[in-house]
Amino acid sequence: MSKYWVGGSGNWSDDDNHWATSSGGSGGDGNLPTSSDSVFFDSSSGFTETETLDQSQTGLTTKLTFGTGSVQKLGQTFKAGQTGPISKVSLKLGNNYLSADAIRLQIYSAGSGEPGELLATADSDVSGGGMDWEVGLYDKDFEFTDGPRLVSGTTYWFVLSRTGSLDESNTYYSQYEEENYSDGQLYYYDSLDEWNGGLGLGNADLYFQEYYFVTDTVNIDSSLPPVDDFTANTGVSFTIGKSNGSTAIYIYGSYTGESGLTWTSNVNTVFNGTGSETVTCNGGTLRRFDIYGDGTFTLQDDMDIESYVYVENGTLDANDHDVTAGSYYWYGDTGYTPTINMGSGTWTANTESTTLWEVDDDSGSTVTINPESSKIYLAWAGSGSLEFYGGDKTYNNMELGGDGAGSFYINDSNTFNDFKARNTAGARIYFEGEHTTTITGDFDVEGVAGSLIEIRSSYLSNGNTTLSKTGGTIECDYLDIQYCNATGGAHWYAGDNSTDSGNNRGWIFTDRKYPLPPFRS
Numbered sequence: 462m463s464k465y466w467v468g469g470s471g472n473w474s475d476d477d478n479h480w481a482t483s484s485g486g487s488g489g490d491g492n493l494p495t496s497s498d499s500v501f502f503d504s505s506s507g508f509t510e511t512e513t514l515d516q517s518q519t520g521l522t523t524k525l526t527f528g529t530g531s532v533q534k535l536g537q538t539f540k541a542g543q544t545g546p547i548s549k550v551s552l553k554l555g556n557n558y559l560s561a562d563a564i565r566l567q568i569y570s571a572g573s574g575e576p577g578e579l580l581a582t583a584d585s586d587v588s589g590g591g592m593d594w595e596v597g598l599y600d601k602d603f604e605f606t607d608g609p610r611l612v613s614g615t616t617y618w619f620v621l622s623r624t625g626s627l628d629e630s631n632t633y634y635s636q637y638e639e640e641n642y643s644d645g646q647l648y649y650y651d652s653l654d655e656w657n658g659g660l661g662l663g664n665a666d667l668y669f670q671e672y673y674f675v676t677d678t679v680n681i682d683s684s685l686p687p688v689d690d691f692t693a694n695t696g697v698s699f700t701i702g703k704s705n706g707s708t709a710i711y712i713y714g715s716y717t718g719e720s721g722l723t724w725t726s727n728v729n730t731v732f733n734g735t736g737s738e739t740v741t742c743n744g745g746t747l748r749r750f751d752i753y754g755d756g757t758f759t760l761q762d763d764m765d766i767e768s769y770v771y772v773e774n775g776t777l778d779a780n781d782h783d784v785t786a787g788s789y790y791w792y793g794d795t796g797y798t799p800t801i802n803m804g805s806g807t808w809t810a811n812t813e814s815t816t817l818w819e820v821d822d823d824s825g826s827t828v829t830i831n832p833e834s835s836k837i838y839l840a841w842a843g844s845g846s847l848e849f850y851g852g853d854k855t856y857n858n859m860e861l862g863g864d865g866a867g868s869f870y871i872n873d874s875n876t877f878n879d880f881k882a883r884n885t886a887g888a889r890i891y892f893e894g895e896h897t898t899t900i901t902g903d904f905d906v907e908g909v910a911g912s913l914i915e916i917r918s919s920y921l922s923n924g925n926t927t928l929s930k931t932g933g934t935i936e937c938d939y940l941d942i943q944y945c946n947a948t949g950g951a952h953w954y955a956g957d958n959s960t961d962s963g964n965n966r967g968w969i970f971t972d973r974k975y976p977l978p979p980f981r982s
Contacts, residue, residue, distance in 0.1 A: 464494040464688075466679065469507035474683040496687035496713045496733075502722075503692075508677040508699045539619065541611035550583070550603045550619065566603040569618040576618040580609035680704050681728060690714035693722045693745075703727050713754070720744035726768075732758055734775075740764065750786070752777060752799070760784070763806070772799045779804035779835070787812035790819050791852070793826035801828070803835035803857070810839050820852025820873075832857040832878075841865030841888050851875035858902075861890065870919055871898065878902040887912035892945070894920025897927040899949075900935075904928065908939035913960060918944035925964065928953070936973050 464480050467488055471479045480492035485505030494500050502508075550566055566583040569576035583603035611617060677699040691712050701710075702725030709729040715738045716730070722745045724730065729749040732738065734756040741761040749768045752758055757776040766786035770777075773792040781804040788810055791799060810817035817839050820828050832855060839847060840863035850872045861869055861882040868889040869882075879902040882890060887908070892898050895918075908914035918926035921944055929949035938956030947953035947967030954973045955961070961970045 499690035547608035718745035892926035894918040894924035
């Protein structure tokens with residue numbers, strides 16, 4: 462059965478007000494979704510658009526001039542386009558010579574021809590420095606942690622003020638009658654403490670771009686709610702979260718997200734299906750991606766996971782799409798034998814100071830990695846230590862990149878087609894001691910002058926690591942190698958600019974010497 466969210470923000474368990482059996486229908490008792498119900502968040506769910514000030518209306522200009530001299534404040538009236546708490550106001554600034562001053566934004570209710578009650582002040586002022594008028598306009602955002610709740614159709618004031626030391630008695634407001642804007646008008650304050658019009662002042666142009674409301678939120682207040690298929694196609698921004706504690710939503714079918722959907726950090730998405738399911742992100746990001754079910758889960762587009770991917774069962778088929786996550790954990794246990802079909806895409810891990818990739822064959826179980834033509838990309842970030850536990854599996858290509866000065870630990874006896882690393886910060890690669898890393902393609906590792914990449918055994922003097930390739934030639938440069946054996950029949954050239962720090966076997970610490978062609982008269 463299909464269940465549709467209605468009524469805007471609210472609690473997941475409130476079926477009386479928020480779960481209907483048709484799009485845009487009425488909520489009703491007994492409509493709370495179960496694992497056999499497909500849920501839909503659509504254009505009739507009651508979520509509202511982000512409010513955008515229209516800068517393209519015929520005959521209107523959005524220029525707000527914010528001047529030097531005695532001018533310190535500007536006011537802009539506007540009518541709220543929706544009801545809800547405001548969270549951010551975005552401006553474009555330019556032509557600003559006041560590098561010592563900052564600009565403050567406040568929101569007022571509407572008085573009689575002037576601002577009324579102060580409702581909120583932005584969390585922080587925005588510096589006026591560094592904005593060269595010859596370069597153009599600069600995006601500046603004013604955030605409101607606890608923004609006031611605006612009411613649709615009601616007039617309010619944005620008031621901008623300089624924080625410099627000019628005499629407050631010389632501040633001005635004025636009204637530009639010719640610049641009526643989105644049901645609003647521009648004012649400045651004069652020395653007679655009156656709202657007047659007629660003066661065009663300033664060296665700094667201020668452009669209101671957008672103002673944003675806090676997005677609608679679906680609060681999961683029930684324990685581990687189940688659904689069958691999950692579909693979001695509202696076309697606007699909204700959030701699924703939990704006001705306190707943590708939880709997960711169990712999806713027994715397919716998943717279709719959208720770019721405007723945000724999952725909060727305390728809500729996990731658990732895929733528990735047993736059939737052939739699809740996962741479509743549509744530019745959206747999931748907080749976590751967990752597979753517990755023994756079905757097949759096939760990606761329909763690129764997948765971006767904010768935290769980590771965890772698979773303990775079933776089959777994850779990347780279907781030749783890219784996958785990005787903080788880290789990956791593949792876990793097999795008694796009765797659980799997950800399979801990963803990596804496809805031709807790139808698998809990127811981007812979390813610092815943690816285990817980026819781990820294959821855990823527990824209790825005699827086996828995790829199956831089908832590398833296909835994929836690439837794993839891990840990036841040095843900062844100075845932390847990053848771990849790769851390959852589980853003695855075979856992979857296609859591995860690339861280590863980035864300019865951090867940290868360490869990579871490549872654990873277990875893994876096989877790679879190409880293994881590539883580039884770094885300019887003097888990073889380190891530790892291959893596990895008393896283990897063998899097998900290369901079937903190219904081993905292409907190179908630092909730069911003054912910042913050599915160190916290659917070491919993770920056991921250091923307690924046991925060398927081994928790199929093996931059955932034939933051919935390996936050419937590297939700008940390495941510092943210690944406790945590492947290069948074997949298998951290939952010629953391993955470390956390069957003229959590499960350093961032999963001792964306890965190595967098989968490495969040739971020169972460039973490859975190519976023979977001269979035969980002399981011909």
